[in-house]
Amino acid sequence: MQIDSHQHFWKYNPIRDSWMDESMKSIRRDFLPKDLIPLLRDNSIDGCVAVQADQSEEETLFLLGLASKNEEIKGVIGWLDLRADNIEDRLGHFSKFKKLKAIRHIVQSESEDFMQGEAFQYGISKLHKYNLVYDILIFPNQLKSAIQLVQKFPDVQFVLDHIAKPYIKSGKIEGWKENIITLASFSNITCKLSGMFTEADWQDWKLEEFIPYLDVVTTAFGADRLLYGSDWPVCTLAATYKEQVAFLRNYIAKFTEEEQQKIMGENAIRVYNLNY
16 A cells, blocks of 8 residues: 655635745745645545644544545544643543654754754653654754754654755755764654755756765665655645656666565555554
């Protein structure tokens, strides 16, 4: 089974979704399962994992509602305020939703040391109890903090989103490379091969630009700890759904058939404990 482990749904709200600036006007509209499911089918993808784009419990409930009505949505990565005094109550409540598989905070918008906060780490420490994964969304300058977090909580399963958004457009790789290698040395983290096209020049990317970054993460994490993700519809700012999945399939063609199946779905099923 092939799984897109990272995509988004939303009903566009110009106030809530103000992060979509003028350069993103093409995605300033609703994106719902009816828009994605034909793309999954056309590209031989069997299911997906819906990921939060807004930091509210309403967003988490919205995604869980979509998942309850669409069997193609195998899991949800939602948001809860991990810093809240009542975080255990909220985790207990939301853990009743069987398709909630992970929690994510948009840490890329926070300070470098955000993940070292005492309240945040307390919330992280409770995820294992509720069989929830934590998705790490960061920029390269936050990788060192991510390393400390992953090392401190060996019982928590972490997933790195978008290979930590390296500076593909400028071609900068050092620093990011060393930190990725260090992060991958911990067995409780996996990495999504996602979000790369929007880190390049949206209008003038070249496939060979992505290869050095993919070489780093595939070597560091290995086929057992890599997950395919589209980052649809954000990816459409730079590439079509078909372009991004075809590129990745072509890149991993050098792996064994068994390894390719792991990257394209089996690892996501295992890491997020997806039902299918």
